Amino acid sequence: MRVTAKNTLRNKIVTGVIKSAIKKTREAVTAGNVAEAQEWLKKANKSLDKATQKKVIKKNTAARKKSRLNSLVKAIAIKK
Numbered sequence: 157m158r159v160t161a162k163n164t165l166r167n168k169i170v171t172g173v174i175k176s177a178i179k180k181t182r183e184a185v186t187a188g189n190v191a192e193a194q195e196w197l198k199k200a201n202k203s204l205d206k207a208t209q210k211k212v213i214k215k216n217t218a219a220r221k222k223s224r225l226n227s228l229v230k231a232i233a234i235k236k
Contacts, residue, residue, distance in 0.1 A: 170212045173203045178225065185228050190236050193229045200225055 177200035184193035204218040 166210070167212050170203070170207045170210060174200070174207055174213070174221075177203050178221065181225055181229065185232050188232065188236075190229075190233050193232060197225055197229045 177196060181193055181196040181200050184196055201222050204213070204222055207213045208215055208218045
């Protein structure tokens with residue numbers, strides 16, 4: 157029971173970090189700020205990789221999210 161509680165707490169923290177990084181990346185993309193979007197994209201990718209290592213999210217889920225974010229940032233960088 158204690159192990160489950162500890163893991164649940166860790167998983168909530170990690171997923172919160174992931175969600176905030178993805179949200180900040182999307183906000184920067186909608187604002188049209190390429191440099192900030194690329195900065196947050198790095199942080200989002202790093203947090204997704206760490207979550208995958210800790211088995212908080214599955215490998216394919218992380219890959220899918222990273223791919224979608226990369227395409228968003230790449231599209232805005234091409235426009236500018």
